[in-house]
Amino acid sequence: MTDRNAFLEKIADHLGKKRDRRVQPDVSTHLAETREQASARADRMRKEARDNATALLGALQEGATAQGWVVHRVPSPEDAADAVIDICQRSAARSVLLARMEALSRVPVEKTLKAAGIDVTVAARPEGEAYSEEARLAVRRAAFTADVGITGVDYAVAETGTVVLHPRGGVSRLVSLAPPRHIAIIEKGQVLPSLDELFALEREAFHAGRLTSSYNLISGPSRTGDIGATIVQGVHGPVEVHMVLIG
Numbered sequence: 481m482t483d484r485n486a487f488l489e490k491i492a493d494h495l496g497k498k499r500d501r502r503v504q505p506d507v508s509t510h511l512a513e514t515r516e517q518a519s520a521r522a523d524r525m526r527k528e529a530r531d532n533a534t535a536l537l538g539a540l541q542e543g544a545t546a547q548g549w550v551v552h553r554v555p556s557p558e559d560a561a562d563a564v565i566d567i568c569q570r571s572a573a574r575s576v577l578l579a580r581m582e583a584l585s586r587v588p589v590e591k592t593l594k595a596a597g598i599d600v601t602v603a604a605r606p607e608g609e610a611y612s613e614e615a616r617l618a619v620r621r622a623a624f625t626a627d628v629g630i631t632g633v634d635y636a637v638a639e640t641g642t643v644v645l646h647p648r649g650g651v652s653r654l655v656s657l658a659p660p661r662h663i664a665i666i667e668k669g670q671v672l673p674s675l676d677e678l679f680a681l682e683r684e685a686f687h688a689g690r691l692t693s694s695y696n697l698i699s700g701p702s703r704t705g706d707i708g709a710t711i712v713q714g715v716h717g718p719v720e721v722h723m724v725l726i727g
Contacts, residue, residue, distance in 0.1 A: 515687040522684035525677045533668035537725050539638035540671045547641035548700035549723045560665055560724050561592040564630065567722050568598055571661060573627035577619075580604035580650030583632030583667050587726070601626065604650035623654035628661045629718070634695070635681070636666050636723075639674040642699040643723070646692045653696055662718040664698070668727035 513521075529536065541551050552563045564587075568576065576593055578584065578600055593600050601622040623629070631651065635644040643664045647653045656662045672678055685691040701721045 513683065518680070518684040518687050522681050525672065525680060529672055529677075530669045533671065534727060536638055536671035536673065537666075537668060537727050539673070540636055540641070540666070540723075541725060543638050544636075544641035544700075544723050549641060549721050551723045551725060553725045553727075555727070557587040557726060560726050561588045563724050564589055564663055564665075565592055565596050567661070567663060568593065568628055569596070571627065571720070573598060573661070575599040575601070575622075575626045576628045576630060577622050577626040577655050577659060578602050579629075579631040579652070579655045581632035583665055583670075584630070586667075587665055589630060589665070602650075603652045603655050619652055620654060623652065623658035626659045628663060629655040629657075629659035630663045630665070631656050632665050632667075633670055635678055636664075636671045637673075637675055637678055637697075638671055640699050642675075642697050644678060645696045645698070647694060647696070648692060656696060656698060657718070660718055661720045661722070662698070663722045663724060665724045666726065 537553070541553060544551050552567075554560050554563050567573075576598055578590055578593075580602055584590075590600055590602070601619070603619045603622070631643075631645060633643040634646050636642065637644065643666070645651060645653070645656060656664070672681075682691060682695075698721070701719055
């Protein structure tokens with residue numbers, strides 16, 4: 481059995497399902513798929529993610545740990561904020577760059593960080609203001625001086641230990657790429673079993689005109705083998721990545 485099949489077997493076990501190894505992967509998300517077919521498939525996948533949220537969090541915890549994430553499983557948003565503070569204090573962080581994402585509005589991260597005396601920059605324009613070039617440059621400067629970047633996620637993938645981020649207003653790619661440490665906060669219902677489901681959801685977004693120009697797939701700390709054929713961490717991105725799972 482290949483490593484991929486073995487891992488998918490574990491996910492099936494987490495979900496309490498019997499996996500038939502004879503079944504071929506579903507490849508009906510190709511270009512011939514209609515908008516209606518893509519939408520129906522995406523609806524089923526979102527429902528399965530919600531219905532199996534707890535089991536998929538467990539599968540993600542295993543997959544992410546294998547990829548080099550430091551995983552913190554907590555029961556509530558308040559505990560998630562405490563976990564973030566603990567990470568920052570253990571690394572002696574003095575400044576944080578915070579993405580503006582819906583999930584982070586439910587986790588009192590900004591308030592808790594400021595109460596702990598940590599400087600917080602939010603990667604978003606002030607309410608009611610245009611996103612000027614000056615504001616963009618300010619976020620860029622903050623990204624390359626911050627000790628920690630904190631984001632939510634759009635999705636997470638259990639099989640590959642991956643978080644998915646769509647860059648947009650308030651979610652600069654630099655938040656997860658420039659600081660030496662990245663913390664990703666993940667809620668129940670955001671975890672997909674494999675990349676197959678992710679690409680199907682992206683296909684639906686394409687049909688609906690919601691597909692962004694790019695997205696980041698982050699599977700553990702930055703690694704490269706370009707230097708003397710030796711694996712080195714942190715050359716092209718964070719040397720340390722943390723995943724905070726709520727639920």
